[in-house]
Amino acid sequence: MTWGPPQYADFVNPKTPDFQAIQANLRPKEAMIVLYSANNRTYAWGIPKEGEVAFAVVLLGKDELQDKALQLRRTLAPVPETFGNIPAFNLDLAYDLYAALLEPVNAGWKDADDLIVVTSGPLSQIPFSVFPTQRVNLEKGEELLFESYRDIPWLIKKCSLTRLPSVSSLITLRNLPKGDETRKAFLGFGDPYFNTEQMEQAQADEKERKRETSSDLISQRWVRALVATGMDTLDDEKLISSNISMLSRLPDTAEEIEAIAEVFGADPKTDVFLRAEATERQVKTMDMSDRKVIDFATHGLIPGDLDGLDQPALALCSPDVAKDSEDGLLTMGEILKLKMNADWVVLSACNSGAAGGKGTEAVSGLGRAFFYAGSRALLVTMWPVETVSAKQLTTGLFRFQKEDATLSKAKALQKSILNIMERGVLKEEKSGKLVASYAHPFFWAPFIVVGDGS
Numbered sequence: 473m474t475w476g477p478p479q480y481a482d483f484v485n486p487k488t489p490d491f492q493a494i495q496a497n498l499r500p501k502e503a504m505i506v507l508y509s510a511n512n513r514t515y516a517w518g519i520p521k522e523g524e525v526a527f528a529v530v531l532l533g534k535d536e537l538q539d540k541a542l543q544l545r546r547t548l549a550p551v552p553e554t555f556g557n558i559p560a561f562n563l564d565l566a567y568d569l570y571a572a573l574l575e576p577v578n579a580g581w582k583d584a585d586d587l588i589v590v591t592s593g594p595l596s597q598i599p600f601s602v603f604p605t606q607r608v609n610l611e612k613g614e615e616l617l618f619e620s621y622r623d624i625p626w627l628i629k630k631c632s633l634t635r636l637p638s639v640s641s642l643i644t645l646r647n648l649p650k651g652d653e654t655r656k657a658f659l660g661f662g663d664p665y666f667n668t669e670q671m672e673q674a675q676a677d678e679k680e681r682k683r684e685t686s687s688d689l690i691s692q693r694w695v696r697a698l699v700a701t702g703m704d705t706l707d708d709e710k711l712i713s714s715n716i717s718m719l720s721r722l723p724d725t726a727e728e729i730e731a732i733a734e735v736f737g738a739d740p741k742t743d744v745f746l747r748a749e750a751t752e753r754q755v756k757t758m759d760m761s762d763r764k765v766i767d768f769a770t771h772g773l774i775p776g777d778l779d780g781l782d783q784p785a786l787a788l789c790s791p792d793v794a795k796d797s798e799d800g801l802l803t804m805g806e807i808l809k810l811k812m813n814a815d816w817v818v819l820s821a822c823n824s825g826a827a828g829g830k831g832t833e834a835v836s837g838l839g840r841a842f843f844y845a846g847s848r849a850l851l852v853t854m855w856p857v858e859t860v861s862a863k864q865l866t867t868g869l870f871r872f873q874k875e876d877a878t879l880s881k882a883k884a885l886q887k888s889i890l891n892i893m894e895r896g897v898l899k900e901e902k903s904g905k906l907v908a909s910y911a912h913p914f915f916w917a918p919f920i921v922v923g924d925g926s
Contacts, residue, residue, distance in 0.1 A: 488639050491525050497646045499926055503584035506639060507573060507591040509534045514595075516573055518580020526580030530572055537594035540569060545597055548913060549855035555617060555898070555908045563604055563624065570603035570627065586882055586925070587631045590639050599854055599920055601628035601889070602913045616897065621911035628889055632882035634849075634925030637840060645848055645924040651813050655762045657736035659743050662769030662820070663726035664750035664789040666800075667717040671748060671793055674721075715778060716790050716800045724859040725769035728820060731867045732767060735874055751789045752798040756806065761813045761846070765870070769820035772838060772852075773801070784838035786819075804837040812846030816881065819852045820866060839922055849881050849923035861915040865892050882925030889916045 494504060504519040512533040518526035532540075544566060547559045573595075574581075581587055589600055604624055611620045627633070636642055665671040726746045733744050745754050750770065760766060771787040778801075785801040794800065819838075839850050851866070868888040873879050879887070896910030910916065 489643055491519060493643060494519055494639060495521060497643050498588075499586070501583070501585040502588060502926075503581035503586075504588040504590065504639070504642070505574065505577065505581055507589075507595055509537055509591075509593045509595065511535075514573065516577045518574075518577030520580050520584065524580075526577035528576035530576065532572060534593055540565060541594040541597045544569070544602075545855070548602065548917060550914070558618075558912060558914050560610070561602070561621070561913055563608060563610065566602050567604045567607045569598070570605065574600075574603065574627075585631050586634070586880070587627075588634045588636055588642065588925070590636045597854070599633075599913075599917045601626060601633050601920075602917045603627040605630060616906055617908040618912040619909040621913070622894055622909065626913075628886055632880070632886040632925065633920070634882045635920050635922045637843075637922070641843070641923075645843070646926075648848060648924075651764065651815055651848075652762075655764050655813065656738075656743065657763075658733055658738040658765045658767070659758070659760065659763040660729040660733055660738070660767040660769065661745045661750045661755060661788070662729040662767070663722060663746050664770055664787065664800075665748055665793045666719040666721065666787065666790050668790075668792050670721050674747065716787055717792075719771055719787055722770060722859075724863055725820060728859075728863040728866060729767060729769050731863060732765075732818075732870055735867060735870045736765070748789060748793055751794040751796070752800055752802050752806075753794065753796050755788065755802055756798075756810075759811075761811045763812070763814055765816045765818065766812065766814050766847070767818040767820060768802075769818075772819055774838075784841075786838070804841045807838070807841035807845055810845040812842070814847045815849065817842045817847040817850050818866065819850060820862065843923060847923065849921055849925060851881075851885070852920060852922055853918040854920060855918045857918050858915055860898060861892060861896060861910045862919075864896055864910075865889065865916060865919060868892065880926045882921050885919060885921050885925075889919070892916055 498504065498519070498521040500521060502521055504517075506517040506519065508515045510533060512531070514530040514532050514537065516528045516530055544562055547562045550558060587600075603626070605627055606625050608624055611623065614620045636645075665674070729744055729746060730740070733740060738744060745751075768786050773781060773785045773787055775782050775784065781801070783804045785803040786807075788794075788798075788800050788802055790800045791798060839852065842850055851869075853862075865888050868891055869884045872887050873881075873884045892910045893916055894911075896915070898907040898910070899905065900907055
């Protein structure tokens with residue numbers, strides 16, 4: 473597939489550069505890990521900025537890795553009814569994967585502060601931030617739910633992590649011209665109405681927050697998800713049937729967009745489009761070439777999520793809400809036509825970076841389309857996220873970057889993750905009672921930087 477500018481071919485049909493070219497494009501204290509899984513084994517490379525490349529053959533093939541990835545995801549991506557129902561994370565399995573895949577090429581990345589990961593297939597379903605660098609057990613008798621996870625030697629504590637769709641995309645992204653510093657800081661779309669009933673209900677409630685009185689309950693308003701099976705896990709095979717009107721509103725995404733806009737000092741009238749204003753036509757008709765950060769806080773869909781949906785898409789206001797001829801789905805093909813010059817595109821959405829049970833790549837056509845449209849990096853989530861901690865993490869990320877202009881995207885995410893891991897707690901709204909720590913990877917691990925994290 474070679475249509476479009478050469479850069480598009482770099483993403484969909486990449487040509488692998490040699491090690492010298494890779495190292496020339498790495499920055500000081502950066503390293504790259506490349507993992508390629510075949511039927512009966514996995515090939516691993518650790519590529520430092522300088523020095524010899526480490527190589528190993530791991531006797532784990534696609535099928536075995538798929539089983540392990542699904543086992544690990546079950547403890548990472550549930551849709552539980554209560555915080556107490558979030559399962560214990562499988563630390564032993566996570567360390568086994570770290571020891572099998574990363575340790576053999578440790579010489580190629582051990583001195584790095586920033587790690588770039590290129591992988592596909594089953595391993596694309598796992599955020600490497602959850603790998604412990606030592607075998608450990610959780611301490612028992614914790615006073616606050618999940619607080620013992622703070623002491624785990626996670627890989628994210630050692631180095632920042634960035635994903636790339638291919639090795640060659642490092643060179644493509646690093647050679648893009650630098651964005652104009654006169655660009656406006658922010659543009660955000662969020663909390664679209666998917667049917668008129670949602671709009672009418674929201675207008676009646678008008679900012680009234682309706683949460684369950686039980687401090688431990690996670691309702692549909694707490695977790696950004698599409699639908700759960702009877703086992704409280706995502707049904708990866710058929711998330712949604714019917715059409716866009718069946719989608720649920722995403723909790724607190726409007727507040728999240730507003731909070732990020734406030735960090736940037738954005739104009740709520742010209743830079744923020746929420747609820748009935750979050751329309752497909754609004755996206756298509758705006759000049760996006762003069763924005764540094766563009767945030768879509770809505771459902772990210774993959775083919776099959778809706779009847780007839782044959783390409784990845786972002787869900788925006790339904791036609792009966794927007795009252796125009798658009799279908800409310802910003803598809804991959806339509807994203808390809810956008811003209812951006814963004815440092816970040818943020819997909820604060822359910823499954824926007826999802827790999828799914830079929831082993832599709834973590835960076836789907838949706839992500840590749842945004843690269844082609846002109847984004848240097850994406851912030852995506854790998855599974856449905858708990859909405860309060862998600863808001864804290866994303867707003868914290870951009871606050872850290874604003875406070876320190878030298879902080880890279882990947883470092884800003886790392887700093888925000890460690891901040892909520894160490895200090896983030898959920899409080900019962902009325903009593904102020906502490907409910908749980910955000911140290912469990914369920915809360916922080918779904919967020920990944922894809923693209924140029926520098």
